[in-house]
Amino acid sequence: MKDKKHLSVSAIENGTVIDHIPAQNLFKVITILGLDKIPNQITFGTNLESKLLGKKAIVKIADKYFERDEINRIAIVAPHAKLNIIKNYEVAEKMLVEVPDQISGIVKCVNPKCITNAEDVTPKFKVVDKENVSLKCHYCEKITDQEHMQYL
Ligand SMILES: [Zn+2]
Incomplete structure (x- = not known):
């Protein structure tokens, strides 16, 4: 290239x-x-x-x-x-691009025991760090950071 x-x-x-x-x-x-x-x-x-x-x-x-x-x-x-x-x-x-305050349905929660990973529940997060992008789960409150992000 x-x-x-x-x-x-x-x-x-x-x-x-x-x-x-x-x-x-x-x-x-x-x-x-x-x-x-x-x-x-x-x-x-x-x-x-x-x-x-x-x-x-x-x-x-x-x-x-x-x-x-x-x-x-x-x-x-x-x-x-x-x-x-x-x-x-x-x-x-x-x-x-603006990092939104909340995101849903894009990223998986890092916590394997989270309801969003166990059942048919759409993941929802609050963006707690807009610069480095880390996300706090609405359901289990665990933090998913950029390094551990997996996409739906
Ligand atoms: Zn969770």
Whole structure:
């Protein structure tokens, strides 16, 4: 893969570019946004140099715009992600991801005895640390940190 930064991923006419994804979390972002299940044209580049992140990834999704709620779901794996909304090959709008106060239905509770792991209960968390992203379970109050996160 070329590492010429911007050149490695081609331009799109309309759609969304998600930049500043930590390279190791690229596929988590794809899963969380359900990009593996949509018919849109998607290009991505990974292990690109980034001053902020070391190695970053970038995803371009043609003909797709996201809702705020939808995009904030990726904040847990890419808290510094930046979105460019592209219209007619130009950046029409920029958006930053915001780590929400609460999340549900994305991450599994770390506690194997938690009701959410034993029964058909959707996990729900309070975000207790927005910088490093750690989550406190609504049911068992155990903390799930970034290192132990498993995705539904
Ligand atoms: Zn729990």
